[in-house]
Amino acid sequence: QSALTQPASVSGSPGQSITISCTGTTSDVGGYNYVSWYQQHPGKAPKLMIYDVSDRPSGISNRFSGSKSGNTASLTISGLQAEDEADYYCSSYTSSSTLSYVFGTGTKVTVL
Amino acid sequence: QVQLVQSGAEVKKPGASVRLSCKASGYTFTSHFMHWVRQAPGQGLEWMGVINPSGDATSYAQSFQGRVTVTRDSSTSTLYMELTSLTSEDTAVYYCAREPTPARKNFDFWGQGTLVTVSS
Numbered sequence: 001q002s003a004l005t006q007p008a009s010v011s012g013s014p015g016q017s018i019t020i021s022c023t024g025t026t027s028d029v030g031g032y033n034y035v036s037w038y039q040q041h042p043g044k045a046p047k048l049m050i051y052d053v054s055d056r057p058s059g060i061s062n063r064f065s066g067s068k069s070g071n072t073a074s075l076t077i078s079g080l081q082a083e084d085e086a087d088y089y090c091s092s093y094t095s096s097s098t099l100s101y102v103f104g105t106g107t108k109v110t111v112l
Numbered sequence: 113q114v115q116l117v118q119s120g121a122e123v124k125k126p127g128a129s130v131r132l133s134c135k136a137s138g139y140t141f142t143s144h145f146m147h148w149v150r151q152a153p154g155q156g157l158e159w160m161g162v163i164n165p166s167g168d169a170t171s172y173a174q175s176f177q178g179r180v181t182v183t184r185d186s187s188t189s190t191l192y193m194e195l196t197s198l199t200s201e202d203t204a205v206y207y208c209a210r211e212p213t214p215a216r217k218n219f220d221f222w223g224q225g226t227l228v229t230v231s232s
Contacts, residue, residue: 003156032217034216034217034218036217036218036219038157038219045207045222045223045224045225046149046157046207046209046219046222047222048218048219048220048221051212051216051218051220052216052218057220089156089157091157091159091218091219093217097174098173098174098175099159099173099174099175100159100162100171100173101147101159101162101217102159103149103156103157103158103159104156105156106156106157
């Protein structure tokens with residue numbers, strides 16, 4: 001079971017919107033609506049930003065939104081702000097015989 | 113408020129074992145699945161394993177099978193993870209994480225992480 005595929009880096013200017021993709025297979029992203037997204041600042045623990053493909057936990061800004069089409073999930077950050085600069089990881093439940101959850105390769109978001 | 117407080121950094125020699133702890137507070141410990149996730153230096157997140165709320169069932173990533181054991185103590189609201197036969201490739205920050213209830217297949221609260229360094 002390989003990690004889900006994410007772009008290594010995405011950048012944008014303040015106020016712009018960016019989208020991060022997360023590509024898996026029918027055994028994970030495409031097979032379940034259990035895709036979640038995590039934000040991780042340097043030296044900190046990951047923080048849940050999106051769960052069940054498109055739901056936001058309480059307290060998470062509505063500038064963060066999620067979606068899914070086929071085997072690819074996406075995280076969109078609108079109105080980009082300096083504090084959004086961080087690493088982002090997607091995750092999915094998987095029916096793989098080798099593990100139950102798989103993470104993405106991670107995307108570094110840079111605010112220009 | 114929900115808190116997951118992990119034990120301190122460890123330095124181990126190759127071939128040794130390490131046991132990490134994660135003390136939970138602010139919620140009903142026995143209502144939630146608990147997970148361990150690790151992150152090697154400069155690398156991504158890697159799921160290691162999960163234990164059910166009652167502590168009588170576990171599931172591990174195949175890459176750790178036979179080397180990892182996750183347990184929990186409801187009397188102290190503490191989660192444990194033991195990893196044996198350590199190599200330099202096990203040098204990483206290890207995180208405990210809570211799964212929301214009912215089982216929601218995500219990780220809503222994380223511990224602060226414990227750095228394990230494996231070096232001769």
